[in-house]
Amino acid sequence: MSDKVIHAIYDDDDVLLKAVKEVREANHHIDEVYTPFPVHGLEKAMGIANTRIAITAFLYGITGLGFAVWMMNYMMIEDWPQNIGGKPSFSYAENMPAFVPIMFELTVFFAAHLMVITFYMRSKIGPFVKASNPDPRTTDDKFLMEVPVTGDAKELEAFLTKTGATETKIVDKH
Known part of the structure; x- marks a missing residue:
């Protein structure tokens, strides 16, 4: 498992939803998606099971x-x-x-x-727990998709940019 992840920033929730579907179709794993508001259909697109x-x-x-x-x-x-x-x-x-x-x-x-x-x-939230938001802009108007780096990082960055990401950044996994 890689110790690096790519943070792909998106400007629009519809573009993000389409990108999540494309990333999953390309058999890449999505660790997390940070959004400033709930995005309808995101959990289904990410393949998250219903809760109990x-x-x-x-x-x-x-x-x-x-x-x-x-x-x-x-x-x-x-x-x-x-x-x-x-x-x-x-x-x-x-x-x-x-x-x-x-x-x-x-x-x-x-x-x-x-x-x-x-x-x-x-x-894993509550009082006295430090927030784990990787980019403060996701609480305002940006959407962030966190994808672990497997294989060629530059190729994955180019793929994410092609899906509509306005910026990408490789960072250490937190």
Whole structure:
């Protein structure tokens, strides 16, 4: 594996999308693409598989629902049963309609907060993590494709320029 990569800068998202398809058709690997905004269809063009984030969201929601049921049963039925407004507090089933809003809120709370934590861990971002953006212009109006150098670097640079790159640069892999 090469320790050098080529940073190809593009000015337009449509040109970038077309270039990604051409680079993949030429059997070159694309390490990463940095864009200032989401580009529709880029993940499909790069061959990135769909995520399983919806499955984790469902599991986190079920965890929140289970926690809500356990918490309300313990607090309102077992530990400190109270007669509030004439409502019986002898069993969970009798009080369930009053507990529905709490179950809903804790389901959403667990799913949302655990999804954020999962996203940060999976993306290796978050507080105190140094950003790994190779070119600050990609946060403004440029698009950068990072391609590892395999074989002749000059030939690969010429190919990327032919795909519409406005500039290319060979750098050490970070």
